[in-house]
Amino acid sequence: MGFRPLHDRVLVRRVEADTKTAGGIIIPDSAQEKPQEGEVVSAGSGLKSDDGKVTPLDVKKGDKILFGKWSGTEVKLNGEDLIIMKESDILGIVG
Amino acid sequence: MGFRPLHDRVLVRRVEADTKTAGGIIIPDSAQEKPQEGEVVSAGSGLKSDDGKVTPLDVKKGDKILFGKWSGTEVKLNGEDLIIMKESDILGIVG
Amino acid sequence: MGFRPLHDRVLVRRVEADTKTAGGIIIPDSAQEKPQEGEVVSAGSGLKSDDGKVTPLDVKKGDKILFGKWSGTEVKLNGEDLIIMKESDILGIVG
Amino acid sequence: MGFRPLHDRVLVRRVEADTKTAGGIIIPDSAQEKPQEGEVVSAGSGLKSDDGKVTPLDVKKGDKILFGKWSGTEVKLNGEDLIIMKESDILGIVG
Amino acid sequence: MGFRPLHDRVLVRRVEADTKTAGGIIIPDSAQEKPQEGEVVSAGSGLKSDDGKVTPLDVKKGDKILFGKWSGTEVKLNGEDLIIMKESDILGIVG
Amino acid sequence: MGFRPLHDRVLVRRVEADTKTAGGIIIPDSAQEKPQEGEVVSAGSGLKSDDGKVTPLDVKKGDKILFGKWSGTEVKLNGEDLIIMKESDILGIVG
């Protein structure tokens, strides 16, 4: 069963902070909001302006990304914990 | 008797959280706002910009959707509990 | 004596919640803001953008509508209680 | 001596609520903000967009209007109490 | 020595409320924000949109204006108390 | 060593309030936010709109300006105290 995020939303699988990631990202332990690493599972068709124009997203399935700790909405899909967030919540692409 | 949502509004039938859905979505039990599953009963003609341009919606009758728990306005129509929400409250399409 | 709502405003006659309406709408008794049923008495010429472009409204005289309980401003016109609201306060059209 | 309201502002003479108006409007006595009746004394040249485009107003001198109770700024001009408000504060035209 | 207001700003000389003005304006004594009368000393080149388009102002040197009591920033120029405000703070032109 | 302000930012050298300025500006002693006089040291390339269009600024190196007391960010450059502010924080040009 699949899930297609709407518009500029992206479905993300979190890479847990307590496992050292392949990319070598280590989240510093401070009081600031800490970015987290994740992988894009599926991406929406694009940002939809008020005039109806659709702009494709800059992230695609498989991208390793950093995102803010409190971004998005958690959802369990096929028994797996995933996050639905907007592309604007993504800080950048690792790799 | 029918109901036609105006502009970018969508009429949604909630799929109750206490029944395991066909799509296999299980809502995690946490303090965050939890998405809920629903089915589109009818959709408005489209998002209307300030300039009067109408953009058709990306969801249609029959779509299985996820939406935020507190989205929309509850209404009873022909004895059935339904929700009227905006398309922007919809997180994505399941299936 | 008539009343012509300005721009995107609509003059609405409320259908009282304690009478079962022809459309069969029954408002659920909950703590949420409850939509109410009404009938459009007269509609403005259209939404006026900052650039002066006017877009005709999607509701017209005689439409049965649902609207939020706290929408609009109450006014007594020719001895009748009516409500002036914006088209964007209207949830959809019944019928 | 005259007064020319700037842009989308309108100079309005209030029709006192305690006199029954020619139009037959009676303001209901409730806790909500109550609309009041007035007459347009003079209107600005039009709404000016950020791009400098001017759109003529939809109200003109002599129009009988309804407006919200707390709209506009009171001013005494040639010994008469008047109100300067924006066209968007006007609910509609009576007559 | 001169002063050239930037963009849509206007330099205004206040006409004191305790002197009866030539225009006959008497400010009513109430709890609401009261408009005050002034004279335009110099006006900026125009409102500058985000796209860089400049729209000339509708007020010019010598115009008698009404403005809100708390509008603008006070400045002493060549020993005279003046106010720098935006054109949008001006209610209208007297005369 | 130089400093190039980005976009619509301007680098300003404050003219101290306790020295009577050449322009004769004397800041009144009141509770309101008081404008201060300064000189433009360097100006950015222009205001950048969301569409990427760049509009040159209306102030240039050497202009004597007035600005609000709390505008901008203080920085020490080559041992001199300067202020980085946006052009929109500038009230006007003296001279």
Add this chain to the structure above:
Amino acid sequence: MGFRPLHDRVLVRRVEADTKTAGGIIIPDSAQEKPQEGEVVSAGSGLKSDDGKVTPLDVKKGDKILFGKWSGTEVKLNGEDLIIMKESDILGIVG
């Protein structure tokens, strides 16, 4: 391993305030938010408008910049402490 900031975001290496920088910037010790010096490690592809138009950034890899103390999100990449911020958080370019 690299990191590509998304849209108008920039990856910045902070130049510590306790080392006198090559540019000679000394941050004054006051209660205001103090700008800090940094170096651009990598820059996003550009600011993306709602209409999908991309405008290249004005900063590039290697630029020495000033930015507000509380700007951006801290991240550790390949063992190095870096900051991800938006171009609009950058005050200007030193050099």
